[in-house]
Structure formats: C-alpha cells, structure tokens
Amino acid sequence: MQKARKVTYQILYDGVEVGLSSRCESISYTDNDSGSADEITIDLADRNAAWAMGKGFVPEKEHDLDVSIFFHNMTGTNTYQKYHCGNFTIDDITYSGGSSGHKCSIKGISLPASQGFQTGKVSKTWEKVTVKQIAEEIKGKYGMTDLYFWAGEPIIEKIDQEEQSDSEFISKLCNDQGLFIKIYKKALVIFDKTIYEGRGITATYSEHDFEEWAWNTTLVGTYTGAKISYTQVDKNAKDEKEKTKVISVTVGDETRLLILNEKADSKEEAERIAKAKVNSENEKAVTLEFTALGDANIVASCNIEVKGMGRIDGKYYVTKVSHELSGGSGHKMQVSAYKIFERL
Secondary structure, X not given: OOOOOEEEEEEEEOXXXXXXXXXXXXXEEEEEOOXXXXXXXXXXXXXXXXXXXXXXXXXXXXXXXXXXXXXXXXXXXXXXXXXXXXXXXXXXXXXXXXXXXXXXXXXXXXOOOOOHHHHOOEEEEEEEEOHHHHHHHHHHHOOOOEEEXXXXXXXXXXXXXXXXXXHHHHHHHHHHOOEEEEEOOOEEEEEEHHHHHOOOOOEEEOHHHEEEXXXXXXXXXXXXXXXXXXXXXXXXXXXXXXXXXXXXXXXXXXXXXXXXXXXXXXXXXXXXXXXXXXXXXXXXXXXXXXXXXXXXOOOOOOEEEEOOOXXXXXXXXXXXXXXXXXXXXXXXXXXXXXEOOOOO
C-alpha cells in the first residue's frame, strides 16, 4: 500500500531547535542560480499571540535560521529525501491575527548578516589580481567559511571599486568575466558556467511530468557576436594625443552584433568581457518554465533533460526553483531553465 506523501521541516534558530519546526504551517522558498540571493518566507503559528505579546522566546531580526525540508514517500513508499535550503538572516517579521488565528511570518535572505556587505560603499583599486583572490579577501572580510571556485584565473591588470558595496562589486566583476556567482550567508560559489553546463543530467522530464509548462524561443536581444571598444593608455607616449587610444575588438560573427563600450586593460580582457555579455544575453534565446512534483534533487545550477516533446526536447540548465509547501502534504515546484547552447 502506497504511504501518504508528506513534508516535514527542521528550522534551527541560531543553530538550536527552539520549537519553530513544530509551529511551521507553510514555507515559500526560492533557490536562484546567480545574481540574486535565495529567499525564504516561513509562516508560523503564534499560539495565543504569545510572540506578539513578547512572552517567553521571541524570534528577532538579524538572527540565523538553518532550514531543511524532508520529503517522505514522494518517489515511492518508504523513500526519504532531505533538502537543505541553507542558512538565512532574518530580515523581516510580521505578526497577524483574525478568524484563522494568530500567525508570525518570518522572511530571511541568504546573505551575510553584516549590513555592510550590501550597503557599505567601498572605494579601492585592485591591481594584478585574479577574481579568486578578490573573492578570498571579501570572504574573509565578512566571516564566510568557504569559497568554492571552479574557473580559470587570468590576471586582471587593474580594476577600480568605486563607491560600490562589496556585494555589488563582486557580482558585477563575475558577470563581466563570464562567471556564475552565488552568495550564501556563509560561502561564496563562483564557477564558469561552461563547466556546470557540461555536467550530467539530474532528471529527465516528459510532458506527463508537467502540471503546467511554457516554452519560449526568441531572436530579440540575442547575438552572434560583439564589438567592444576600450581605451588603452600608453604612459610612455611623448605626444599627448598618443597617450590614449580607442581599441576595438570583435568576437563571434557580425550577423547580429552587440555593441559595447567597457573598461578593459588588454585585448584578452576585452574579449572575455565581450564574450561574457553575448553569452549572458543568449541565455534567453530558448527558455522553459514548468510546474511539477517537488524533487529535492532539482536545484538551481543543475541540468535537466526533456524528451518526447519534439522541438522542446534537449538539455536545460536550471536557473531558479521555487517551492511552496503547506499543511505537511506533498508539494509542487516551479522551475525556470534555459536550453544549453554553444557559448562563444
């Protein structure tokens, strides 16, 4: 006999079980691949409005939540999967009441607890440095424990951080260099997307696996190449007019060119930036969104395959997974992905 599907939770507050797990009524969790932090909203029963009245233990902002979801009997009888959502800093708390009872809604974001990471403005010049070295310094500055880095390490001759937060700076730097970055509360993950796109398939889907789906292909805003112009400074030139030269570099072919004006200190760096911009834009060329039965193995940055759907068939890279869970029953996930393509 098939056992009922159900979902249970473990919610630790500053690493300790304080009763949030048993009070949890629903969780909304979004796992993003790059450019946006993971977010979580947890709805809890506030029995007799005790928290709202400040009685006993009360959850507070800026504290840590460590959240895991357990899936029971989702893929068969006596099956069990654990999905570790991660660590989140509480940044928003709402109390409410009415005919449905008293509730507490807690929102958390997967970023370092220090406000300075997002809001502190920093001006600094980095010279003869790699992305990994910059990431190592930022990791240490905010007390992160880990840096996971899978990419090449070309030397950047010079880069200015001009009144930017460290979060904004490292994110833009990685984007300009064609690298994926995901910022967790306690870690930085940086890699070349080509490496992850080349990995195996986590799951295969056909139309009967989808509750709803939408597939899109577009030409607008996609490119076959790019032309980038940058200013080269020759400090040894005697003539003032020769001290600065505008250099243009083209990558790819010229059928649909993306025109760029960016800072670069060499032809190699200009080419990296141009290719990164084209590749990033081309991720929207073919996209897929669907709702399906929740699977703990499907995470942002994994690869999936679609079969038996004609032109929709292919290998896709997952960019976002959203989970909505309530009532302890089974759940659905909403997945966004793009079709893997040949990068410049």
